[in-house]
Amino acid sequence: MVKGNGSIFMTSVLGVRCMSARSRRKLFLGSIMLSFAVLMTSQKVQAMHSGQNISDIGESNYFYVGLNYSPVFSKIRDFTIGESSGETKAVFPYLRDGKSVKLDPTRFDWSVPDPQIRFKNSVLLAMEGSIGYAMSAIRFEVEVGYERFKTKGRYSKSRREEESDTVYLLAKELAYDVVANKTAALAAALAKVKGQDIVHFANTMKITHPWINEQICNRGKDLNNGLQNSKAGSCNSKDKRDGKLDQSLTEALGDKGAEKWPNINNGDEKLSGGKSDGKPYESDASATVAGDISSLSTEEKVAVAGLLARTIEGSEIVEIKAISSTSVMLNACYDLFSEGLGIMPYTCIGLGSNFVSVVDGKVTPKLAYKLKAGLSYKFSPEVSAFAGGFYQRVVGDGEYVDLPVKRLSYDLSPQGRTKETAVAKFNMSYVGGEFGIRFAF
Template sequence: MVSLQDERFGRALAETTASDLVAFAQAVGYSAPRINDQVCACKAEGPKTSSEYKNYRRGDKFAEKHGPVSLSEFGEAIRKMPDSWPHGEARGDNEGRPNWAAAKYGLVRLTQDETKVAAALLTKTISGGEVAEIRSVSTTSVMLNSCYDLGSEEFDVVPFTCLGVGANFVSIVDGQVTPKLAYKVKAGLGYTLSPDLSVFAAGFYHRVLRNGEYDDLPVQSLVDDITTNRSEEFARASFKMAYTGAKIGVRLVF
């Protein structure tokens, strides 16, 4: 939510139980009334077949017609009609948007500071309020490089390129290392000091292939977690890893 990964946040919200959503909405109403009013839902038209509430931003035509209600009132409606969460649909403007998508629609449009407040309340109230702390990410690479000099022996300054393939050994938890395939491209200039000795300067781009999945990250309950159950003992991290850099060195031929 804070990192603006809207689709992932939406999928996670859709997996939330109705009771957890109600607890979150009540917490926002109690702890952050301004945010409670900004993420508003509107009463929908039509019979109560699936749901009579749906989330809308203040200012939508549908909201202007029917009058906005707060997120906590939206949660109260879900409490009365739990079967309408997450996939129930409301009628009116934006017809066809399920309730989970409507809730996400309002939450992801908060400011960065408001999002942090809402995310903290979400973590505290959704069942299993745990956190996985990643203090640092370290990696060691082992590469096999193939290089080609683009110049000739007539010039002292010689441009060169290199392509490397190999593996990165990534550690995000003490004592746990995950190997990942990687590649590196490098380009630079070399200056010949003697037939056997040269100096060089180069820049490179290094990337770990595909998205990295890192399992079995230990989680801890938040100090102010108010939920009654623990959802997971371990978490999974997923992120891309790529970096650039520069090298200056000496090359000895023998």
């Protein structure tokens, strides 16, 4: 029998340890509501035995102010962020290098798409204040609190956090497809790009990264063999200036690239041997260009992704230092007075608003509720101390819009491609404790 009871005990302990966060939260809420019910019932029973009316129990009516320290444990879950029109394909973190932050695409870690953005607990900056009115066992109060959940760094705790840990790049389709080696998706996306945009991209790349320009569409044939055997869409072209074939994306686009893309100039000039080098602008080269880009080195792909962001599709940069919240709650509280004892259990339920800031400069109000319970001790009729716990949750769709963003340096993308704002989505709740003092007057 002892062995069997021990097994049952161990099973129970393991069950508690394996309890999910959601189960613990439900248990906490249930405990608070049960406490509220028990307190109400106890007070009624006390009134019945003493022959008193429930409204006569306790002390006279009075005003009070309270101040308390409230450390909070973060429950911010499912955090995502993207630019306002929904075109963000992936979020990339900033590379930690110990230097000042520069808004350059090469300074981001393109090998880590969509890192988990997590937040610390609010311990240091966790103060609350309240002002209220007590009527016997019932209290009504307005409570104002502040919490700040700093962004966690991506690296181990042994490394000091840096400003760069809070900076993220919001990348769109073309840039993401390049670094993710999604060749087919990149080809489909390139085929939809306007001709003038692809020419702008190619000309910029020819100036800043000429060696990459020469690796795209570099399948030209020599003059002796002619071009009649070249594969359609292979980006063959002829440099008219000296009779030699110059193999690059800019040459393949030719004079009519802005008009004809995704078709490219396979040439229609007569060579010295009288052979034709193909028909101009009849071959779709988007798949070939995508394949050539996918064959580049990792560093070269990062350069191409940055150029696509700067010249064609735009990109946004967001800095998330912390999620801060100022809460304003209207609480209804119930105190259980015990004759001859200075200790009083209490429980409260509140409704109000959290004013949430995700990015500096933008505050979003959200509906919230709060449940709390604890004990208070009277040092004198005017002064009492209290300690308890609480659960607070922000309700609604969890969407925070119009968050300000920054642009990449040297952003040359067409007007409107880089958006001015971003949208964050997450669920926000937290549990914590309160330790403070009240002054009655």
